[in-house]
Amino acid sequence: MDAAGIEEMFQGLGPVTIKRMFGGKGIYHLGRIVAVEVGGEVLLKADDKSSPEFAAAGSSQWFYEGKKGNPVKMPYWSIPDAAYDDPDEMAKWVRLAYEAALRAE
Template identity: 30%
Template sequence: MVASDTYAEFLREQLSPLGRVTLRRMFGKTGVFCDGVMLGMVTENTLYFRVDDQNRETFKEAEAFPPLNYAKQGETIDLAFWRVPERLFDEPDEFIMWGRAALAAAHRVAAKRPAPKQGKAPRRRKRPS
């Protein structure tokens, strides 16, 4: 389920110290982007931040909840997004610290992806002489 309009606006406001925050529907969920990089996902108005080996310690508290996942061919696939504890919405400084850690992980993930292939330039036809 995607983020409600109210929840999306709330997240844009809360995460605004990080940069330009946008949300986009994808795969029945909502991706949370900052300056074009996906740092989180929302499902059923629950925020999940991106986690990797370098920020896992920051998100230690989030291990109490299952990570965002999906079913594929009868198996559950865990994603690298961990649920943000509700208490952080009452702790704006700590919430932004988690957001920065998630954004840093998102940049590391983006840097590892291969650059998109560039299409060949269209051939020019010779003009008849």
């Protein structure tokens, strides 16, 4: 996804900074990472408090295969499908990601 598309996605939260990292992009708001872009997909930060909401909305948690083929779960989740067609819904999810970033301090 290009920078303009990412910025539009996060307009309900405010300005974001996009930095290259690990073959993808890190997406930051006010100095805190709120999302990553991997393989063209934006994944939002979540934690123990917000991940149940992501799961209930049909999102999936990002993981990669670690050593010995074991899955390593990362604190990032896919964006619920309904958010792509509704700016207010997208704003809800990106705010949840920012709240998780604040709790991660």
